[in-house]
Amino acid sequence: MTTASGADTNGWPADRSTSAERVAALLLAFGKGGAGSYHGVSDLARAVGRERSQVSRMLHALERGGLVEQDPVSRRYRLGWSLLVLASGAGDAALLRAARPVLRKVGARTGEVALLSVQRGNRSLTVLREESAQSLRAGGWVGRSSPMHCTASGRALLFDSDDELVEALTADDLLAPSHGLAVPRNLDELLARLRIERERGYAVASEEVEIGLTSVAVPVRNPAGDLVAVVNISGPTSRLITRIDEVARRLRAAATALETALANPPRPPLSPPGSELTR
Known part of the structure; x- marks a missing residue:
C-alpha cells in the first residue's frame, strides 16, 4: 500500500x-x-x-x-x-538499558503503553516498548517510524530545532494529505503548536496519526543537555484525554529518572583481589 x-x-x-x-x-x-x-x-x-x-x-x-x-x-x-x-550491539546501548526499567515503571503507573523514541532522519523511530498488565495494544511498535509533525514523539523530538530545521524535516509530510482533523495543516500551524508544547514541556497528539489514539511525549536529554530521545505514553483517547496533565507529570518524572541514570552509569564490577595474576 x-x-x-x-x-x-x-x-x-x-x-x-x-x-x-x-x-x-x-x-x-x-x-x-x-x-x-x-x-x-x-x-x-x-x-x-x-x-x-x-x-x-x-x-x-x-x-x-x-x-x-x-x-x-x-x-x-x-x-x-x-x-x-x-x-544487541545497535544504537545507544546505555540509553536502552537505562530506559527499560523507567518505561516499565511509568507504564505500570499509568496503565498504558510506554515507549522510547529517537530521531532517525525526518522520522520518529520507536526503539523500546513496555506494556502494563492493564494496557491495550495501542500505540507504536518497536521499529516503527512515524512523521514528526503529527505525532507526540515527533514533535517532542523537534523541541530544540529552529524554524528552518523544522521546515526541512517536515516539508514533505505537511504536503501529504492526512485524514486526522487535528493534524497541523501547514508550517505556521506546526510552529505555533510547537511553541505551546515547548513552553509546557510536553507534546500531545490526539486523533492525529490514528483515530482513537492519544499520545503524550516528553524529551530526554543527555548529561551535555542534548535532546537524545523522548519517553511517550500512548493509549485509547477515551482513557487518556481526561488524564493528560497526570500522564505528562509522570512522564516528566520518568524523563528525569532516565536522565539521572544516563548521568550516573553503573560502574563495572571490581575484579577480585589477585585475579589479575590468573590471567
Missing part, C-alpha cells in the same frame, strides 16, 4: 525501492506484536504492501541466513537469534 507521497506504509519508496530497502522493510514489520512474536506470510505481505509470493521468497532467503526462523508446525516466522545478537 502506498501513500500520496509515493512511499509505502513503512516509509520506503514504493516504485523505486532497492532490494535492501525491501528486505529492511520486511524485517521492521516483525516489530509489530512484540519481541518473539510469530507472523504469517500473508500478514507480513500486507504489512509491507508486497505480493505474498515475493515476501515468501525473501523470508526463505532470510531464513537461510539465520535472520528469521520458521515454526515447523504453524509455518509462521519470527526474528532469528542471529539478528537479535546483531541488534
Whole structure:
C-alpha cells in the first residue's frame, strides 16, 4: 500500500525501492506484536504492501541466513537469534538499558503503553516498548517510524530545532494529505503548536496519526543537555484525554529518572583481589 507521497506504509519508496530497502522493510514489520512474536506470510505481505509470493521468497532467503526462523508446525516466522545478537550491539546501548526499567515503571503507573523514541532522519523511530498488565495494544511498535509533525514523539523530538530545521524535516509530510482533523495543516500551524508544547514541556497528539489514539511525549536529554530521545505514553483517547496533565507529570518524572541514570552509569564490577595474576 502506498501513500500520496509515493512511499509505502513503512516509509520506503514504493516504485523505486532497492532490494535492501525491501528486505529492511520486511524485517521492521516483525516489530509489530512484540519481541518473539510469530507472523504469517500473508500478514507480513500486507504489512509491507508486497505480493505474498515475493515476501515468501525473501523470508526463505532470510531464513537461510539465520535472520528469521520458521515454526515447523504453524509455518509462521519470527526474528532469528542471529539478528537479535546483531541488534544487541545497535544504537545507544546505555540509553536502552537505562530506559527499560523507567518505561516499565511509568507504564505500570499509568496503565498504558510506554515507549522510547529517537530521531532517525525526518522520522520518529520507536526503539523500546513496555506494556502494563492493564494496557491495550495501542500505540507504536518497536521499529516503527512515524512523521514528526503529527505525532507526540515527533514533535517532542523537534523541541530544540529552529524554524528552518523544522521546515526541512517536515516539508514533505505537511504536503501529504492526512485524514486526522487535528493534524497541523501547514508550517505556521506546526510552529505555533510547537511553541505551546515547548513552553509546557510536553507534546500531545490526539486523533492525529490514528483515530482513537492519544499520545503524550516528553524529551530526554543527555548529561551535555542534548535532546537524545523522548519517553511517550500512548493509549485509547477515551482513557487518556481526561488524564493528560497526570500522564505528562509522570512522564516528566520518568524523563528525569532516565536522565539521572544516563548521568550516573553503573560502574563495572571490581575484579577480585589477585585475579589479575590468573590471567
